[in-house]
Amino acid sequence: MDLLQADFSQVTEAVQNKKISAVETTQFFLDRIQKLDQQLNSFTHVSKTVLKEAELLDQKIARNENVGPLAGVVFGIKDLLCTKGMPSTAASKMLSGFIPPYDATVVSRLKNAGAIILGKLNQDEFAMGTSNETSVYGACHNPWDPSRVPGGSSGGSAAAQAARLAMATIGTDTGGSIRQPASFCGVVGV
Numbered sequence: 001m002d003l004l005q006a007d008f009s010q011v012t013e014a015v016q017n018k019k020i021s022a023v024e025t026t027q028f029f030l031d032r033i034q035k036l037d038q039q040l041n042s043f044t045h046v047s048k049t050v051l052k053e054a055e056l057l058d059q060k061i062a063r064n065e066n067v068g069p070l071a072g073v074v075f076g077i078k079d080l081l082c083t084k085g086m087p088s089t090a091a092s093k094m095l096s097g098f099i100p101p102y103d104a105t106v107v108s109r110l111k112n113a114g115a116i117i118l119g120k121l122n123q124d125e126f127a128m129g130t131s132n133e134t135s136v137y138g139a140c141h142n143p144w145d146p147s148r149v150p151g152g153s154s155g156g157s158a159a160a161q162a163a164r165l166a167m168a169t170i171g172t173d174t175g176g177s178i179r180q181p182a183s184f185c186g187v188v189g190v
Helices: 008-016 022-040 050-062 105-112 155-162 179-185
Strands: 043-046 074-078 116-121 168-170
Touching (some): 022 043, 022 074, 022 116, 043 155, 050 116, 074 155, 105 116, 105 168, 155 168
Parallel strands (some): 074 116, 074 168
């Protein structure tokens, strides 16, 4: 299966029918992050437990348990959103070391639907910017031309999506913070 071309339904069907495992899907995108993200800086944190979570999903499938409509689909989450057990800093030094004891509603719903959360994505500090250059983690770069910005504030989400470092990414939008980076990076933001 070509995971770069497959849509959600194809991946979920393949994972649930054991044609590909959630571990294989997850490892594929972890390998892409390892290979490509040093130049882009779209991820601020990659989950240390993501392969174990994918393995648990595969075990549920082996036991014929209901795993949800997004089983095996891998997501990246904007650093602004709380993710239980993972740093959630809003790309600010002020929140350095903050690991929330709960998931944001969108993250909880993704997990309940069987999605796999790869990690956290770069952004402008506190989502206050339009270039993704104000992050404590350093600037994020546009995957089509790394000398250019990906837009902001959800620049890491757009850059990771365009570079296919995840099947889908979650950003936030108050005044164009998904729409503008999506436009800069040539992807769709809704």
